[in-house]
Amino acid sequence: MFFIAVDNMQGAHKSESKDLKINYDTLDYKYYPYIMFYGDSSDEAIAELIKNIDNGQSKSGLFLGVALGGMSDVGTGDQSMRLSYGAKLGYQSFLPSFFERLSKPGMLGGRIYIEYHSVMNQKGLFGAEKFSNISLAYDLLLDLPVMSKWDAGIIVGLGVGSSVYGHEANSHASMLVNVGFGTSFLKHNRLDFELKVIPSLSFDWFGAIFTFGYNYVF
Numbered sequence: 001m002f003f004i005a006v007d008n009m010q011g012a013h014k015s016e017s018k019d020l021k022i023n024y025d026t027l028d029y030k031y032y033p034y035i036m037f038y039g040d041s042s043d044e045a046i047a048e049l050i051k052n053i054d055n056g057q058s059k060s061g062l063f064l065g066v067a068l069g070g071m072s073d074v075g076t077g078d079q080s081m082r083l084s085y086g087a088k089l090g091y092q093s094f095l096p097s098f099f100e101r102l103s104k105p106g107m108l109g110g111r112i113y114i115e116y117h118s119v120m121n122q123k124g125l126f127g128a129e130k131f132s133n134i135s136l137a138y139d140l141l142l143d144l145p146v147m148s149k150w151d152a153g154i155i156v157g158l159g160v161g162s163s164v165y166g167h168e169a170n171s172h173a174s175m176l177v178n179v180g181f182g183t184s185f186l187k188h189n190r191l192d193f194e195l196k197v198i199p200s201l202s203f204d205w206f207g208a209i210f211t212f213g214y215n216y217v218f
Contacts, residue, residue, distance in 0.1 A: 092112075
């Protein structure tokens, strides 16, 4: 009886797959380049591709983000955590270019952005200690589906910028190394948990920022 039931379920699934039809007369033309690019031919595969394209489009566009976290000034020897805050503005896309087939739409993405981070000044032995950084950065994003309208994955990025730190009044050229975990949900919303390491280009100082951020994609 068990095998008969399983066989019936498989037969029903195949029947549903065969019944799946796409009306190409009314299908939006934006899907056709991707259908041709990936070479999908069955209605079932094309329906899955359309779903991935819609998911990728919902996560692509200009975005604005804010973040809170903790900053450790490793370069001065004071590794106590101080409250940090920041904001970013940029553009991200989860639609692959037509030069590679590394992933389906909605999975592998990238973002370029300008980001600002700072901490509250504090009194030190030699006066006020401060930190602020502005960077131009690029992140590679990998989102894997978890459930309906919810994807999650990793973040890896690099950037260059300018930092003010310690007792210095002048800014110094710096780098940004970014790694973390992110989750996209309800189409336009994203949460990021990131570790940002910011060394000066002279490598005489570096700081680390742990951040929790929220981004909205327009």
